[in-house]
Amino acid sequence: MIKAAILGATGYAGAELVSILSGHPETELVYLASHSYAGKRFSDIYPGMRGVCDDILREDDIKKAAEEADVVFLSLPAGLASAMVTDELLSHAAVIDLGADFRLHDKDVYESWYKTEHHSPSLLQTAVYGLPEIHRNTIKGKRLVANPGCYTTCSIMTLYPLVKASLIETDGIIIDAKSGTSGAGRGEKLGSLFCEVNESIKAYGVTTHRHTPEIEQELSEAAGRSIVLQFTPHLVPMNRGILSVCYARLKAGVTEESIKEAYSIYKDEPFVRIIDTLPETRYVKGTNLVDISWRMDKRTGNIIAMGAIDNLVKGAAGQAVQNMNILFGLDEKTGLSRGAHSPL
């Protein structure tokens, strides 16, 4: 049994992680921590989990966690993880960070988008960007995994085959993404109140959203050249789900067949479905799946590529468990086989 610790267990992503790991056949939860709720039971905070996980929440003490556990999951505000993780600590436990601190290879890019100091730049080279469908082989054997962001997972996976196969112009890419409200977290903020979110849609973080450089980094790497793109997130009045609608100009001569061929790199992926119909977030809700579809437009010369995920599963906790499975040599699907209900 893998002994697992979670710091930040009562945020939405952390709680989803508790939920998934509670049903994972090869994992034992040994350390659940929550700065806000230390001393309470996890199921006091998430009563849906009564009888499933009634563990007492502890303080966010990463050293203790690393002593007791084989893997420590971090689900913390930006800047905390980079101050906590050290090489010494990684010698005790593997770390899978659901936050942003180790995702960007370049400290300066991190600091300019996150407006906060990075406390352990040397670890940026130690960390691997934990998108298994792209970096699976690099992830194996690592001690520090930077679990990708929700928008980024969805957007990168949708565009990656097109970039990798050089089917689209790499300038002028536009990603118009939409997210459910759990993506805003469980903080008591005015903008997250029911009556402020319900019955409305808005864009936010236009030109400034922090997931932008993460998408650019990964697609640039795939393209072999620097990509600058437009990323616009939206808040949708629903609990879960991300839809990334990506616009790019097709290179001359690209055919439906060549696009199909490009996406066939996912053909053996257990969590990717290339579909004919258009993705809807409800069809991946509660699962670790990515649904991807596309349309060529001969009138405009564009391709519109669309991907859908559950932001808390493939966009956070599910992907973290997928990474854990890789790190520990398990079948990647272990503990992630929950199918979709409908309507959920």
Place this chain on the structure above:
Amino acid sequence: MIKAAILGATGYAGAELVSILSGHPETELVYLASHSYAGKRFSDIYPGMRGVCDDILREDDIKKAAEEADVVFLSLPAGLASAMVTDELLSHAAVIDLGADFRLHDKDVYESWYKTEHHSPSLLQTAVYGLPEIHRNTIKGKRLVANPGCYTTCSIMTLYPLVKASLIETDGIIIDAKSGTSGAGRGEKLGSLFCEVNESIKAYGVTTHRHTPEIEQELSEAAGRSIVLQFTPHLVPMNRGILSVCYARLKAGVTEESIKEAYSIYKDEPFVRIIDTLPETRYVKGTNLVDISWRMDKRTGNIIAMGAIDNLVKGAAGQAVQNMNILFGLDEKTGLSRGAHSPL
């Protein structure tokens, strides 16, 4: 492996059954039928299930189903099941009917509430009312299980301990119940349109809802005397969930302790949680659980007992699988262990 057939597989309850049985380790789906969609793949109708269940849907032919399967689940409009099921058919396969045709012991009561003829009144004695927490021992070894309704499961389970232990007056009981919209089914009805349901709440079927006699039958049996009660359902703008809020006058001298004692009959039940806080439907969403709580009011002399379930799981497909597990001698929880996510 138990071979299972489902007739009416593309309604919401039928589809939830497909979803649960697809993950059930001891069951194989051998016959999926849908009158409306015969010839199509199940996953064409429920794209969330692509890759999980891509079976071709067949016609609603119960004889073929019973030849190929060990158990046939029926999820059909009122009146169809009673015209299909025969003793001969039951010799080939067990039948678990998610509809109402075999729930009421008295043909006249059925016909007066359902305004339709009952086609096989003799089977009313063959059938067992499939509420495992109350009738577990009678269910074992039966061939025909009448799976309870959603409102009724929630309401009966909430009130049963109080009635059984004679703690409340049996006249004057009021059940004010609230349901998510999936309870109205997948039919293309004006009243089920998004814009007609969203941002509103209403009562419906006031004094006339068909689940009334079913609740009265079961509670009367528990009380040993005829109970007539008030049942009022409501439509809530959410996908899933039922909350039953039950009002009754406490008998003189009843204490908190005696109520606790009464509810302790559920103490070993795998799917019942007696909780201190008030039930919320989100905490049982996607699970086969019933959350129950109560409050005594010394000012009024009333008890307010509240129960919450997922109408498509414990209120339909999950309970049907629980019944199947009992019929076939499996652990009752098999295939039903999905924990709750939050928020879902």
Place this chain on the structure above:
Amino acid sequence: MIKAAILGATGYAGAELVSILSGHPETELVYLASHSYAGKRFSDIYPGMRGVCDDILREDDIKKAAEEADVVFLSLPAGLASAMVTDELLSHAAVIDLGADFRLHDKDVYESWYKTEHHSPSLLQTAVYGLPEIHRNTIKGKRLVANPGCYTTCSIMTLYPLVKASLIETDGIIIDAKSGTSGAGRGEKLGSLFCEVNESIKAYGVTTHRHTPEIEQELSEAAGRSIVLQFTPHLVPMNRGILSVCYARLKAGVTEESIKEAYSIYKDEPFVRIIDTLPETRYVKGTNLVDISWRMDKRTGNIIAMGAIDNLVKGAAGQAVQNMNILFGLDEKTGLSRGAHSPL
């Protein structure tokens, strides 16, 4: 022109009041105050009102407000109004309090339900309970109006004709009420977050909700005897609306005709609609209307009387304006004629 002031203008009820008064042909807003947002424009906080009300918000200074205005509306947390209002102040301006401080005639009842001291008990006799359909004649000429609560307006108006005409037993009354989430206010509370409210329903404040004594006071007065009743509120995942479903035992011999007759006391009321179909909150959304309907149940001997309002309009700001219109001798409908959209 009536000069109006609002203290607490940025809560949901206060903002609805700004919205209504901005369109009121006989009113001028002269003083808008908000403790949290003093110094900002009202339309910075409610951008939907840009161009309609861009006034600068001021501090909650009731004296200044009363100097500048003819009427001061208070929309403040419990306990503040009773510390602010004095006879001296009432000599400068009429006060319409949307809070609870002056609704209960009995200081002890107030203090035992609200768990806070009442600072001006002598004013409890000065104040009038501002439910125009019942107390219109008493309201005229008063200087201090206690605007009723949202649940109470809906519940009292639904039950009042039955109690007044002695058609129901006054013991055993049960009110099961459901409210949209704006009723919880604009405070940054965990329980008001989108993901904590959406896709769920719950009861709350069972046996302890503060609107209980207010309903009892008014119905007792109508009955000429003390009424103790059961009131249970619920939180519904929608922005606005209250549905009160009221259960009572009919006295022997009561007929449909006598019930119709009882409700005919509302026949000239501009804001009451007695309807045949069942009320739905969406049909009164954005209006000052009350829709009321009922069903007799011969099986149980009960009447189920149902009422629906918009909690922010008839349940708060609209009724406050209705009271202002009465105080100042205007047609009661002035400024309140906004019809219903559908779907809204």
Place this chain on the structure above:
Amino acid sequence: MIKAAILGATGYAGAELVSILSGHPETELVYLASHSYAGKRFSDIYPGMRGVCDDILREDDIKKAAEEADVVFLSLPAGLASAMVTDELLSHAAVIDLGADFRLHDKDVYESWYKTEHHSPSLLQTAVYGLPEIHRNTIKGKRLVANPGCYTTCSIMTLYPLVKASLIETDGIIIDAKSGTSGAGRGEKLGSLFCEVNESIKAYGVTTHRHTPEIEQELSEAAGRSIVLQFTPHLVPMNRGILSVCYARLKAGVTEESIKEAYSIYKDEPFVRIIDTLPETRYVKGTNLVDISWRMDKRTGNIIAMGAIDNLVKGAAGQAVQNMNILFGLDEKTGLSRGAHSPL
């Protein structure tokens, strides 16, 4: 008083028109027709309007309507209006068509996008495209107004100033638009059911949506050259509202100042608000307003221009009334002054 007729009065747009015109001080509704509900009262279909509009619905007889009314509003499925309207009929009454039949100047473009024959191509020159902020002067004195579509109103108004002032490249424009569900109409379609829409987001009609040529026609006219653009609509789980997020490459040298200057063409428009913060559909809900904002992105060289409207008001019924006001020489705002509530 202007005598008004509405054909198709019980669709969502038609009903909104009834609601607005019921409160319009210069209009009298003389003929309400509904193919599906002829013979019933309007308020039987829209109970929120009881007491406001209880007129009996008549058959869709445009000749009778034109005899009795000064203006006939058509809110009908595509293809019906073009078969109904004639020069003769226009001599009796002005016609404002909320449908698509007279919006496109080119019959072939209409037939290729709508896949249906156009029955009166000669009237395409008679009709005016009823977007007052752009074509106000042409609208005056016309007898046939083609009221713009909802997506198109929002998208054109957002982009028009940029195109008109030649600030953006006219190739490569992308419009990613999001709509509430009332835009799908009141038809009893599976895809409009609550449980199929709620808690999900999807794109639809990708590369094929019929509002595309309408947007292209108007922007091409403004640009003085043919524009081909990408338009992608989405379905959002909310009742009302459209958000158009428009991406374009800025021409070299364009500054914030020049953009501001371009949008200043709206500075005297009663229904346009150019705002600093980002638009949210809730802030225009229930109003005839358009909120517009933009962001320059120096990293990408793009401008992101965003507009929000209420699809049933400025996107349909409100704009139709605005057009009527122009036709009949009234103040454009007459009957359209309803301010925004919040939260609604």
